[in-house]
Amino acid sequence: MRASRLVTLLLLLQNRGRMTAQQLAEELEVSVRTVYRDVEALGAAGIPLYGAAGHAGGYRLVDGYRTRLTGLTADEAQAAFLAALPGAAAELGLGEALATAQLKLRAALPAELREDAGRIQERFLLDAPGWYGDADDAPHLASVAAAVWARRAAVLRYRRWRAPEEIERRVEPYGLVLKAGRWYLVAGGSSGIRTYRVDQILHIGPLEERFAVPDEFDLVAYWDSYLADFRARLHTGEALVRLSPEGARGLGVTPTSDGWTDARVPIESIDHAHGEFLRLGADVEVMAPAELRDRIATTVRTLATRYEG
CATH class of the missing domain: 1.10.10.10 (Winged helix-like DNA-binding domain superfamily/Winged helix DNA-binding domain)
Structure with a gap:
């Protein structure tokens, strides 16, 4: 020490x-x-x-003296790749290692590059969590990360949204992804590769057995495919709407003229679209589907009655 x-x-x-x-x-x-x-x-x-x-x-x-002690430990090398995410490094148990790694990296740089590195840290910051919400509390994140580093299989007890709400599975942890302040585990198992929210893991029991990640697996490629599939499943329908110029800008639709624009836009569900279109107020008119148009008309009548007098 x-x-x-x-x-x-x-x-x-x-x-x-x-x-x-x-x-x-x-x-x-x-x-x-x-x-x-x-x-x-x-x-x-x-x-x-x-x-x-x-x-x-x-x-x-003494001026001109430079130490040669710039070699990185394994933990420090791992942390160096998370240098843009000090919060993430701390969550993974690598906060101290990251600080030491940055010192060693700076020590290895010429003076002018050390000055550039200092300016970058002073002027740029990556804040991963989105607005209106803090990062999720994931008490088992360090244990999950340890299983990922060691390529060691584990048994997860996991909470999900459909019945049965609690399940137990043997998984092979391939990698971790941080998306908008939320950690996801990508793991192989008997039913193929699955994605798990780390904050929904109730318990993780590491096993002694090790595993090898398939040669064809690439974490970045998998995550890109997962997001594309998620978006495709998210937008299961579409709505025909008329938009004012302001409404078109609000939905990212290019106006066809200075007046109102007809457009077809993807929607996740009637419930979700109901709330999204209501926030545009009088700048949108829903033409179809009829169920959505009726829902919005009912809400507008209720609001009008409530605010009369």
């Missing part, structure tokens, strides 16, 4: 230049006294660093 901390201290000084003992203590989550001892240990090992007292004091490395 101390050896790892000494390396981190060295990399901090290399990346940031002068740092006070208090700053180092806060970064390393140790006491200032511990920092003093670690600095003495580095000096005894021949690391050319020096300290200065006073307001502008602190520790720094």
Whole structure:
């Protein structure tokens, strides 16, 4: 543990230049006294660093010195690929590894590239969860990720929306996908490849047996196909509507003129389309299907009655 901390201290000084003992203590989550001892240990090992007292004091490395300790551990290498998603790395149990990996990567870069990397972190941020909702609580995510890393089969107890609501399955975890703040497990099993919401996993029991992912399986290609199939199943019908220019823009339809535009748009269901078209107010008129037109007419009459007087 101390050896790892000494390396981190060295990399901090290399990346940031002068740092006070208090700053180092806060970064390393140790006491200032511990920092003093670690600095003495580095000096005894021949690391050319020096300290200065006073307001502008602190520790720094001799100009031009660069450590060669930039090799990444397995966890750090995995975390480096999640550098754009620090929240995701933390959820997978790799938050500390990611921080150390970024220090090592910065230490390995020339000075001008280190400055570019710093500017990127200052100016760009990826916030995965969508609006109007937080990321799902997935207490078994770390265990699922461990099974994915180790290519180890597992038994899942899973909650789903149709009966029976709770099922138990032996699965072979192929990969994890983070979509709009929600984690999904892609896993093989007796019924083929399936996708599971990680927040709906009630229990995971890792098995001793290992598995090999089929050579033809590609996680990105599978997910693209899964999304395309999901969208196809989502829009099971269509509606004929008349749209004002504003309504056309609201539905992403290109107006055919300055007046009203007739269009056929895909709909998920009567219930879903009812709510979507109502939000457009007077900028849309539903012509078909008749069931949807009648539903909206009934709602409009109810609203008119409610707001009269």
